[in-house]
Amino acid sequence: MIDFGFGLSRSSAVRLDEVDLSLYRKLEALEPGVRTCMACGSCTSTCTAGPWSGMSVRKVILNLQRGKNVSDMLQACMLCGKCTMVCPRGINTRHLILSLCRIYDEKK
């Protein structure tokens, strides 16, 4: 092969059928409420840590569903539980985050 000095860059598109959902499946087992998220963003807008840390429960759930690592975001959570109080679907988001921390802890 002749090296022309440039190559193909990998597509940034997420292949939904190839996503690794193992973390998400573990979380589903511990906190089944995660399935009912409808991405309204109430949790994110009420989050005390959000404005300075980028923490967003909505993004945590979505990124898990797309097979991404969310451990960095979890560090900012103070477990205040305000997101649980505002969730219209009644998801125990505080338990969701704790469960997720536990799953990441086991991985270490």
Next chain:
Amino acid sequence: MDSRNILIIGGGVAGMEAAKQLYRLGYRPVIVEQSDHLGGHVAGWFKLFPDMLSASDLISQMEEGLDGVDVYLKTRVASMNRLKDGFSVVLSNGTGLLCQAVLIASGFNLFDASRKEEYGYGVYDHVITNADLEQWFRTGADPRVPEEPSTIAFVHCVGSRDLKAGNPQCSKVCCMTAIKQAIEMKEKFPQAEVWCFYMDLRLFGKKYEDFYINAQRDYGVHFVRGRVSEVSEDIDGKVMLKAEDTLAGTQVKLKTDLLVLMAGMLCNEDTSSLAAMVRASVDSDGFLRSRDNIYRINESSRPGVFFAGACTGTKTVPETVAEARAAALDIHNYLSGND
């Protein structure tokens, strides 16, 4: 027995229900239906949300109410002329009728999904519509549906909310139909991953939101906010689709064994010619124009001409049935001089 004839154009649920009520009120309704069966689009459906009622049971139940009603199948209205106190009607089979009132219940046409060429309906092997899927539920015969699909995707708003396709309105029932069909597919294929691609989920009706939560919680159906932009076929005959996950702001692709397009509702293509015969007017959305859209939906701007069902706009089955009953009462009041 009152011998006053009422012409009912269309033998779907609206026409059938109105005919039943008018017959009970002592009139002589005459149903003119262009296809070879009563029940319209509903007759092609398997189960109806939100109670998962069997569509064929509903149609047979409604047919029982039509004993004594004249029904002309495979017949169209050739001409209608207004007389001093009624209408002179000629049908395509040569029959002539004198009617005191006309009820237009001509319903809707399903959007022709092959017009959205980017989705490959009629081109790729595993792309079907919502109506095709219902037909498959009923008959089990459709070579496009694989025997054991591991991935199934639904595309909402095909030919709805689409200015370029000439149909800017929401078809109302497709969001709920997609969720219903996603659940039905999960029941048939529990191992399959089912994906719904939506712009908004418009779940306005009784128990619709329950279906959404059930689809998420009990069936694990995936919902992605984003409109599918294009579809292609790979070398194995599988369908590859592209969309933006607008909640994440990333492009996504999905390889799927079956793609179901939620084709929307368009006004029946014959509506404008029917409207012209009785000088009723057509609205800016292509559907028939009611006197108003709040209090007089069943009334046209012309005396003696009434509407029921999806000829005036997209409707669910219960809305259509309710409108048919209301139209029957409106006609009764009109003919009794109660107006």
